[in-house]
Amino acid sequence: MPTLSQPLLDVQHVSKSFGALKVTDDVSLTLRAGQALGIIGPNGAGKTTLFNLISGNLQPQPGGRIGFDGQDITASAPQARCAAGIGRTYQVPHPFGRMSVFENVLVGATFGTGRHERDANEVARQILQRTGLAHQADKLAGALPLLDRKRLELARALATEPRLLLLDEIAGGLTEHEVAELIEVIRSIRAEGVSIIWIEHIVHALMAVVDELVVLDFGRIVMRGEPAEVMASAEVQAIYMGLEVAA
Template sequence: MSTILALDGVQKSFGALKVADNINFELADGEALGIIGPNGAGKSTLFNLIGGTLPVSAGTITFRGEGVTRKSAAERCRMGVARSFQIPHPFIGMTVYENLLVASNFGNSGHHDAEKECREILARTGLLPKANRPAGTLTLLERKRLELARALASGPKLLLLDEIAGGLTEAECESLVDTIKDIRDAGVSIIWIEHIVHALTAVVSRLIVIDFGRIVAEGVPDRVMKDPLVQEIYMGISVDDDAA
């Protein structure tokens, strides 16, 4: 399987504060990867570096075999990198459908039927009945779905999801997970940051754990979650207490 994304020695510093410390990993085409870690660990910063909203201090980022380290966020979007944000910020004065059209026309390059594609995405994300409603009137779940739908409308090859399940009820979370599984099964590569671990592990085949800007564990989800270091830094379970 080919590699769609590769980070090699990626670092980001703000003065003496290092928020990404020698990050190295590859993502296979079509793979779903989960990223976990405590608040402030550098997870969203990593997305900003991959998406191009922050420049790296050192290291390289390669997407689909092309170096993108110095490319802008807009250029990366048009190449096929899309992301959602923790807090949805739709164009509240536009309808749900219009929000998707903006994303489609901005992110997609070449000939495509934007109107047809946006209708299909609305159906896929459960938003078709809300298509003509102002985005500002949506519930939290609907805004989360719109955040996902806007990212899909840009035609991504790689989808970055930043805590998209946060704040949802269990039933809403299960529904969202089913939608993300469908996206994964359609061949879109996914990197998902999430604190709701059971939702994450229902979708991803590999986990990376970040703490203080560094990768501290990586592997199959079940094995990673049983790692004593991961339990201590992420779940607050003391290794010594667990042994006792």
């Protein structure tokens, strides 16, 4: 486990380009154990690419480094990072559509942690209860409405027992009532000591959960701080909200 002075996640000078397009540009950030961090920014700012770098779906360019729990994981495969304690959701849920809701979560509980079948079954049942999907356990995942697909995306990530949970616009497309329900679930996850980094366009949802906000623009961090202070910034309003600021 990380010491009090050692961050759980340590991202240093990470960049990623696709051809001539630099999507992530010299990003450095740290996250303490138990902390919740929100990331905002306009479309194309590099938010999901940053998640892909942290989770191992992409590799940073030479010179960048990613540490987790004191270990250098820069070259580690996604499955190794999952086993180490990094779980994530995806902006567009892609469950195993022809498998049941329970089976989808069981895959994470089994292969994400190496549990024996009996233990994995019990964990899957508990997570379905926690995420409000217990009554849909036998339903085909491909038949779920959007809210329940989002819940399943979260349940599958939780089944891997993450210490760091990456949430990629998990509230997108939901009604206000559904967002409120989701906030309570995420709060309960954080209360158990799970660290969270949450990308979201629904800013009030982030404000209800996170300690700090990071603003990304053109692949670079332009501001990090207490949520209310960040959102009051004229620079952030101009970049993120498209507002003109008087000189």
